Amino acid sequence: MALAEFLAELESLEAAARQSLAAAADASALEAARVEFLGAKSGRLKSVQKQLGTIPGPDKPAAGKRFNEAKLAIEAALTMAQERLERSATQAAAAPFDPTLPGPRPRLGHLHPLTQTIEELKDIMGRLGFTVATGPEIEDERHNFEALNIPASHPARDPLENFYLSVAGVATGEPLLLRSQTSTVQIRVMESTPPPVRIISLGRVYRPDTADATHYPMFHQIEGLLIDRKVTMADLKSVLRLFASSFLGGDVHIRFRPSFFPFTEPSVEVDMSWHDTHAGGAIRWIEMGGAGMVDPHVLRAVGYDPEEVTGFAFGLGVERVCARRHGVSDIREFYRNDVRFLHQF
Numbered sequence: 001m002a003l004a005e006f007l008a009e010l011e012s013l014e015a016a017a018r019q020s021l022a023a024a025a026d027a028s029a030l031e032a033a034r035v036e037f038l039g040a041k042s043g044r045l046k047s048v049q050k051q052l053g054t055i056p057g058p059d060k061p062a063a064g065k066r067f068n069e070a071k072l073a074i075e076a077a078l079t080m081a082q083e084r085l086e087r088s089a090t091q092a093a094a095a096p097f098d099p100t101l102p103g104p105r106p107r108l109g110h111l112h113p114l115t116q117t118i119e120e121l122k123d124i125m126g127r128l129g130f131t132v133a134t135g136p137e138i139e140d141e142r143h144n145f146e147a148l149n150i151p152a153s154h155p156a157r158d159p160l161e162n163f164y165l166s167v168a169g170v171a172t173g174e175p176l177l178l179r180s181q182t183s184t185v186q187i188r189v190m191e192s193t194p195p196p197v198r199i200i201s202l203g204r205v206y207r208p209d210t211a212d213a214t215h216y217p218m219f220h221q222i223e224g225l226l227i228d229r230k231v232t233m234a235d236l237k238s239v240l241r242l243f244a245s246s247f248l249g250g251d252v253h254i255r256f257r258p259s260f261f262p263f264t265e266p267s268v269e270v271d272m273s274w275h276d277t278h279a280g281g282a283i284r285w286i287e288m289g290g291a292g293m294v295d296p297h298v299l300r301a302v303g304y305d306p307e308e309v310t311g312f313a314f315g316l317g318v319e320r321v322c323a324r325r326h327g328v329s330d331i332r333e334f335y336r337n338d339v340r341f342l343h344q345f
């Protein structure tokens, strides 16, 4: 056989083999193509190989070289086809794509647990007839101290115990500070509203306290104030008990300890029971807030007649009741802004 004829035959064999191997749609079609072209006994490549012997002597090296190239090319095409079929088998084994399933839902944000608490506290107190009042976070000394019967000599007015601002009031030239308690709102409401009064006020307050599990330099208080005829300490206690059981659940105990606030007389501190899971469920008491009967001095200072009306006031720490409600043992968690923590609420 002439070299040219041999090379042409090899050429068309290689092209046919490539085409069949690439077109094989499954393992048996591929095997059939392999046997047809590369079969050891009667494969088409084998029969071409046999013709090598008929090539004239001087052309033999060129013919042999080309034959080996064609053989390697066909074997490579076979490997590629095998890999292609393996890949599609793996894909088919994976879960089939179902276009009718709903798409992945984007993770939605939600209100911060403290904001949720504030909203719920407004709701609970609203059902008891208390409306929401607000006041500024930047206060003057009159509302933060004097009208609350806290004299200039009182340790609560120490500049080290408060965040005083370096600028004074524009109109008055008097010192200004970030309010240290929401009791300021009591004064603002009583100054502008004749009795009866039944309000709550929720908001941020600021104290240079060192942060720990129950303290933070900025925190929230809920203030309550009820002024009317014949209001007694018993009313205060029942409102606080109702408030605690509504927000913290029926199993919560609250206790009242005698205390002192310049603007209430008598005054109490209010504790809530806490099952300490870190101490085998032992009951601990955590201070939740302060309360008392509004001092007659305060009533007089805002123009009320203490012979006509009496009232109670309370101020509770929002972080602490929120922590008790959710079993969070450290209020600093609320301010770390770790979404893994916040996501749970």
Ligand code: FA5
Residues within 6 Å of the ligand: 180, 181, 182, 183, 207, 209, 214, 215, 216, 217, 218, 219, 220, 221, 261, 264, 267, 287, 288, 289, 290, 291, 292, 313, 314, 315, 316, 317, 318, 319, 320
């Ligand atoms: C007051 O602030 C009074 N104004 C409460 C009051 C209102 C008494 C009306 C009488 C009548 P006291 O400083 O104890 O009180 O704070 C009240 C509550 O705020 C505490 O019981 C506690 O729950 C919370 N609290 C106080 N300091 C911090 C702080 N640094 N971080 C978080 N919560 C605090």
